Amino acid sequence: GNSVTQMEGPVTLSEEAFLTINCTYTATGYPSLFWYVQYPGEGLQLLLKATKADDKGSNKGFEATYRKETTSFHLEKGSVQVSDSAVYFCALSERGTGRRALTFGSGTRLQVQP
Amino acid sequence: DAGVTQSPTHLIKTRGQQVTLRCSPKSGHDTVSWYQQALGQGPQFIFQYYEEEERQRGNFPDRFSGHQFPNYSSELNVNALLLGDSALYLCASNLAASPSTDTQYFGPGTRLTVL
Numbered sequence: 053g054n055s056v057t058q059m060e061g062p063v064t065l066s067e068e069a070f071l072t073i074n075c076t077y078t079a080t081g082y083p084s085l086f087w088y089v090q091y092p093g094e095g096l097q098l099l100l101k102a103t104k105a106d107d108k109g110s111n112k113g114f115e116a117t118y119r120k121e122t123t124s125f126h127l128e129k130g131s132v133q134v135s136d137s138a139v140y141f142c143a144l145s146e147r148g149t150g151r152r153a154l155t156f157g158s159g160t161r162l163q164v165q166p
Numbered sequence: 167d168a169g170v171t172q173s174p175t176h177l178i179k180t181r182g183q184q185v186t187l188r189c190s191p192k193s194g195h196d197t198v199s200w201y202q203q204a205l206g207q208g209p210q211f212i213f214q215y216y217e218e219e220e221r222q223r224g225n226f227p228d229r230f231s232g233h234q235f236p237n238y239s240s241e242l243n244v245n246a247l248l249l250g251d252s253a254l255y256l257c258a259s260n261l262a263a264s265p266s267t268d269t270q271y272f273g274p275g276t277r278l279t280v281l
Binding site for chain 1: 170197199201206207208209210211214222224256258260269270271272273274275
């Protein structure tokens with residue numbers, strides 16, 4: 053079956069520090085990969101996505117590259133802000149099968165201190 | 167452009183009761199999925215509806231059932247509530263025929279507390 057493994061949090065950084073949140077996956081097919089962000093008390097917002105190997109998804113300064121050889125999709129940001137404090141979820145979905153269920157990791161809480 | 171909406175925002179029930187949660191998909195979307203998010207965990211897929219039929223189901227008991235209406239809105243029903251059903255229930259939508267069919271957009275969720 054499909055699974056997603058994320059680094060455990062919380063990750064605590066100072067403002068303007070470099071961020072990496074590791075994500076690896078196991079999939080029976082060739083999945084699409086996503087990062088979602090959840091701010092306190094809210095639902096999930098799509099942050100970025102990639103649909104094929106070596107694709108780089110990017111949004112709001114965040115980036116992640118689809119690495120098929122290492123089955124990874126690590127999230128990075130060069131300079132975090134206090135407003136980036138949230139929980140980040142890595143997820144995958146199967147493609148081409150008609151099944152669109154998302155499989156999520158357990159989430160990584162990011163705390164950015166001023 | 168209206169996003170995914172869910173109602174109610176919060177709900178408190180007692181064990182053994184039944185609950186119905188509602189979702190309206192993002193404008194233009196025709197597929198609705200439901201997820202359960204326990205506190206401190208990632209969302210778990212419950213089921214997905216398209217063309218008023220359940221198309222895919224996760225590892226949830228039959229106490230969890232759903233429905234999709236002709237206007238694409240959806241309901242999630244949970245019978246015989248257990249304490250462990252306390253969670254944030256998230257609805258997500260997408261357009262099946264779009265090139266980006268695998269991108270799901272989430273609503274704010276319904277917080278269910280079972281006492």
